[in-house]
Amino acid sequence: MRRSPSAEVGAASATQRTAARGRSGIGRLVPRLPILGDLRLGRRLGWVIPVLIVLVAAIVGYNARAIAQQRGSALIVNTAARQRALVERYTKDVLLAVDGFQADPEDSAEAVRQPVDVLLDGGSVRAPQGDGSRVEIPPARDWRIRRKLEQDRHLIDELIRTGDRLLDGGRADPSYAADVTRLRVLSAQLSSVSNDAVREITQQTEASISRLVRIEIALGLLGVLAALALGLLLRRAGAEQAAQFRSLVNNSSDLITVLAPDGTIAYQSPSVQRLLGRRPADLAGTALSDLVHPDDRHDVNISLTKLAEAPEATADFGCRLQHLDGSWRHVESICTNLTDDPRVNGLVLNIRDVTEQAALRQSISDLLHNLARRSQGLVDRQLELIDELERNEVDPDRLQELFRMDHLATRMRRNVENLIVLSGVDQRRRWSESVPLRDVVEAAVAEVEDYSRVQVAGIHDLTLAGQAASDVAHLLAELVENATSFSSPTTMVKVSGGPTGNGYVLEIEDHGIGMSDADLDEANRRLAAPLAADNIAVSRMMGFHVVGRLAARHGIRVQLRHRWFGGVAALVLLPAALLGSAREHPAMAPPVPAGVMASPEPFLPDSTTASGWQPRAHLPLRPHAAPAPNRGGDTDAAAEAGEPVE
Amino acid sequence: MAWTRAKRRWAWALALVLAALAIAVPLTVARRDEPTPSGTPVNVLLEDFKVRPDAAVVPAGTVSLRLLGHGPTAHELIVVRTDRAPDKLPLQRDGLTVNEEAPGVELVDETEGLLDIDDRQTLTLDLAAGNYVLYCNLEGHYLGGMNAALTVR
Numbered sequence: 001m002r003r004s005p006s007a008e009v010g011a012a013s014a015t016q017r018t019a020a021r022g023r024s025g026i027g028r029l030v031p032r033l034p035i036l037g038d039l040r041l042g043r044r045l046g047w048v049i050p051v052l053i054v055l056v057a058a059i060v061g062y063n064a065r066a067i068a069q070q071r072g073s074a075l076i077v078n079t080a081a082r083q084r085a086l087v088e089r090y091t092k093d094v095l096l097a098v099d100g101f102q103a104d105p106e107d108s109a110e111a112v113r114q115p116v117d118v119l120l121d122g123g124s125v126r127a128p129q130g131d132g133s134r135v136e137i138p139p140a141r142d143w144r145i146r147r148k149l150e151q152d153r154h155l156i157d158e159l160i161r162t163g164d165r166l167l168d169g170g171r172a173d174p175s176y177a178a179d180v181t182r183l184r185v186l187s188a189q190l191s192s193v194s195n196d197a198v199r200e201i202t203q204q205t206e207a208s209i210s211r212l213v214r215i216e217i218a219l220g221l222l223g224v225l226a227a228l229a230l231g232l233l234l235r236r237a238g239a240e241q242a243a244q245f246r247s248l249v250n251n252s253s254d255l256i257t258v259l260a261p262d263g264t265i266a267y268q269s270p271s272v273q274r275l276l277g278r279r280p281a282d283l284a285g286t287a288l289s290d291l292v293h294p295d296d297r298h299d300v301n302i303s304l305t306k307l308a309e310a311p312e313a314t315a316d317f318g319c320r321l322q323h324l325d326g327s328w329r330h331v332e333s334i335c336t337n338l339t340d341d342p343r344v345n346g347l348v349l350n351i352r353d354v355t356e357q358a359a360l361r362q363s364i365s366d367l368l369h370n371l372a373r374r375s376q377g378l379v380d381r382q383l384e385l386i387d388e389l390e391r392n393e394v395d396p397d398r399l400q401e402l403f404r405m406d407h408l409a410t411r412m413r414r415n416v417e418n419l420i421v422l423s424g425v426d427q428r429r430r431w432s433e434s435v436p437l438r439d440v441v442e443a444a445v446a447e448v449e450d451y452s453r454v455q456v457a458g459i460h461d462l463t464l465a466g467q468a469a470s471d472v473a474h475l476l477a478e479l480v481e482n483a484t485s486f487s488s489p490t491t492m493v494k495v496s497g498g499p500t501g502n503g504y505v506l507e508i509e510d511h512g513i514g515m516s517d518a519d520l521d522e523a524n525r526r527l528a529a530p531l532a533a534d535n536i537a538v539s540r541m542m543g544f545h546v547v548g549r550l551a552a553r554h555g556i557r558v559q560l561r562h563r564w565f566g567g568v569a570a571l572v573l574l575p576a577a578l579l580g581s582a583r584e585h586p587a588m589a590p591p592v593p594a595g596v597m598a599s600p601e602p603f604l605p606d607s608t609t610a611s612g613w614q615p616r617a618h619l620p621l622r623p624h625a626a627p628a629p630n631r632g633g634d635t636d637a638a639a640e641a642g643e644p645v646e
Numbered sequence: 647m648a649w650t651r652a653k654r655r656w657a658w659a660l661a662l663v664l665a666a667l668a669i670a671v672p673l674t675v676a677r678r679d680e681p682t683p684s685g686t687p688v689n690v691l692l693e694d695f696k697v698r699p700d701a702a703v704v705p706a707g708t709v710s711l712r713l714l715g716h717g718p719t720a721h722e723l724i725v726v727r728t729d730r731a732p733d734k735l736p737l738q739r740d741g742l743t744v745n746e747e748a749p750g751v752e753l754v755d756e757t758e759g760l761l762d763i764d765d766r767q768t769l770t771l772d773l774a775a776g777n778y779v780l781y782c783n784l785e786g787h788y789l790g791g792m793n794a795a796l797t798v799r
Contacts, residue, residue: 144717144762144763147717147718148717148718148719150718151694151718151719181741181789184741184742184786185786185789186786188742188785188786189695189719189785189786189787189790190786191785191786192719192785193694193718193719196720196762200762214670217670218666218670225659225662225663228659228662229659236652
């Protein structure tokens with residue numbers, strides 16, 4: 001027995017959505033898989049990325065050093081060049097002073113010493129841009145430069161000594177001419193030495209800068225290699241991941257299908273070969289519905305259409321798909337709408353083969369149904385026997401006992417019928433002619449043990465379609481029995497009715513202790529979506545499952561509700577399609593005044609209605625015009641009794 | 647299969663590194679050739695501010711002046727044939743450098759560029775018998791004492 005296709009499309013909660021992503025999104029599945037590729041990638045990136053970072057840092061560092069060096073050397077060259085001018089000024093000052101002109105050779109001597117001292121020992125000099133700021137110069141380190149600068153200093157000392165001698169002696173001194181020549185020669189030598197030092201400094205700076213450039217080129221090459229290695233690694237890791245994902249998909253027993261927005265198959269995982277005997281390439285571009293069993297196609301289309309309108313939503317459905325050999329495979333599908341994901345752009349279906357489960361479920365249902373059918377036959381025979389005895393019994397006490405037996409047997413029969421309903425076999429009796437609604441309600445009440453506590457009031461003068469009559473009676477009986485068993489024996493249960501816009505509502509109210517909110521919600525859920533008998537959850541609230549199934553057959557809606565003054569009200573909405581009126585205008589028919597249930601006679605004045613439909617139960621003190629009909633699916637017995645059978 | 651592919655990739659990477667080295671090494675380790683001197687060798691030391699040949703008299707013929715810069719300043723060396731005293735060469739107008747074009751002074755050869763600390767250069771000269779002066783003609787160097795006599799017999 002297959003499960004009826006049911007779709008639960010809706011705004012999935014955040015957790016459901018996350019789960020759905022992990023479950024069926026192809027594009028999202030890849031980065032989530034903790035597969036081997038990830039680990040290897042991590043290990044390799046572990047060294048490639050630091051190497052890359054170190055290289056970049058080294059290049060930046062060397063650049064900064066080269067720039068600093070260039071700036072520093074420019075300053076040093078400038079300082080060295082200035083010295084030449086200072087030497088010339090000093091020489092001129094000395095000669096002017098000796099000739100008696102205004103000059104300050106001592107000041108010039110101080111100035112001429114300063115640059116070489118700074119270059120040799122380090123210190124601050126005026127910035128070349130002449131804005132009065134001072135710049136620090138480090139002491140020269142290279143020995144060649146130091147030797148040249150030391151020579152420079154030595155010559156300056158000699159220059160100043162010669163100058164001092166000239167200043168002291170003046171023109172009158174006999175060595176005047178020689179000292180002047182000496183001064184000029186020294187000045188020329190200093191100029192040459194300074195030039196030489198400047199040249200050396202410039203050369204060395206250029207050499208070190210070109211060294212830096214070479215190192216940078218080498219580092220850049222290494223950086224390019226590291227980047228290439230990184231790219232290769234990433235590409236390989238990606239390829240590995242893709243291969244692993246492909247093999248996961250290929251070897252999975254589940255199908256992964258991506259449906260394009262137009263309903264055709266955009267991607268089909270290769271596992272379809274195993275499940276349906278078809279090749280993925282043959283399926284691409286075909287419509288999924290071509291594979292679906294014609295009976296399921298409508299429901300599947302509805303589910304998918306609804307899902308397609310809700311991005312990110314998830315839906316489940318079951319259906320049958322055709323194998324290439326023509327057989328049908330039962331499948332369950334979880335689908336997720338990933339049309340918003342550009343990597344997928346479609347509905348992702350995760351399809352699982354449940355043919356074996358379906359077969360198992362079918363055999364359990366068959367077993368249940370079979371057992372129930374046998375029991376039903378026996379109970380029916382028992383009822384007939386009791387009926388016989390009742391008819392012939394004159395002793396009121398014994399008759400009372402027989403009535404109790406009759407009731408118990410009736411309840412047993414309902415239990416058996418419940419099993420048949422839950423087994424899912426739709427094998428019920430259908431009455432061709434419509435039946436008064438009031439009769440149906442009263443028949444249902446009569447099936448309940450505590451019928452005396454039930455008050456039927458204000459049921460309109462309507463008829464109920466024949467094919468629904470026995471199911472509605474069964475349904476009402478379950479609800480009424482539930483109401484009587486879960487309320488105090490001293491309270492009454494009231495059944496009333498009233499027309500609504502789209503049908504007729506029957507209300508069964510009790511004064512019991514009521515239900516907790518959770519229980520009420522659970523019961524309403526069961527009523528809305530009943531499960532099959534082989535489902536474990538059925539053992540709780542079995543009555544509600546039966547009611548739910550019966551209601552589903554005829555499009556009836558049943559709902560439980562708290563009453564504000566305590567107890568529970570069960571609302572049964574009979575759709576207008578099931579209703580008719582003997583007087584042509586069902587909604588206009590006036591309600592019958594409330595009957596008092598304390599006495600049984602008034603609520604069932606006649607056992608047989610004009611339509612020939614007969615109640616399910618034997619009521620006490622009721623004349624038996626005809627044997628009780630078998631209902632709930634025993635067609636053989638029904639056929640014997642000459643009842644209309646569908 | 648996967649392994650050989652991986653190996654091939656690493657081989658490529660290695661080849662790239664080697665190619666980079668092959669380009670970089672000749673750039674950094676370029677060396678200059680030094681010609682082997684011939685003729686009568688004379689070692690000449692150039693320093694501030696002296697010219698020191700290790701021989702004052704050499705035989706006529708090919709003479710190799712093996713110059714070694716001793717610094718600290720860079721110097722040049724000019725060889726002139728003259729009968730004047732080494733420190734009495736005619737000067738230019740600035741009074742600081744020698745005038746090689748003056749009468750009585752014949753330019754024989756001069757160094758190519760300057761010799762800095764530890765620089766070497768060899769001047770191979772074909773010298774006839776006569777008096778020669780070796781000097782540095784950078785400003786103030788000659789007058790500072792950078793001259794020496796060389797006699798060829």
